[in-house]
Amino acid sequence: MKIATWNINSVRARLGFLMEWLERQQPDLLCLQETKVTDEDFPRLELEAAGYRVEVFGQKSYNGVAIIAHGDLDEVSRSFSGDPLPGEARVLGATFAGIRVITVYVPNGRSVGTETYTTKLTWLDRFRKALDAGHSPKDPIFICGDWNVAPEDRDVHDPKRWRGKILCSEPEREKFRALEDWGLRDAVRLLTPDGGIYTWWDYRMSGFRRDWGLRIDHALVSEPVAAGVREATVDREARGGEKPSDHAPLVVTLE
């Protein structure tokens, strides 16, 4: 089974790109972030015509998450208990083939020391608390999306330049580790200790061509899922071509 996550940076601006990608990759389930569209205007029909079930949680202009799957999506949930940004469409959950799949678009935080940064830390705290209240790490759980955190220096093209900066600051990394401590494993790290694996490259300064990237999109899985992880690959091909998103998809293959 193939489960993927992709910050698409506007599903409407990249619908053709998305359809081609689905055709090529044939995932069983794909989580999208930054769809930037209301539920009403989401391009549901195109995806359904391609055989996907579609669940969306969106808003105008900003944020927005979606789950599309070849198969039933049950027990759909939006946001989470204690969400400090209840008006923002950032979390969507559904049960697929017995796995609780939750997709997240974690607040960016702008820059360290700002109010939005503090809110980002609170958000991650509250998200963990909600996990504790609603789930057990013994259950099959797959939480994926744009976490806006590069967990370690090996996830950063130039750690010296990024040290202490937004996406790489120690408090953000602590919150990320707290999720792992709860009982989640980073699917990429189950398979390789290698650095140089990135999921986002800045549009500016030809960031992708120079491979100035960060690994900020992740799939965190509970033990029962971790046991079945066979592959976790960043599809860099999707970061090239005409008008790509600034993120590449992360594709996880489960036995």
Place this chain on the structure above:
DNA sequence: ATGGCTACTCCTAGTAGA
């Protein structure tokens, strides 16, 4: 090297992203 894209919007210039 703090800029330099990109996408959004009843403000096509200002905001947000990361």
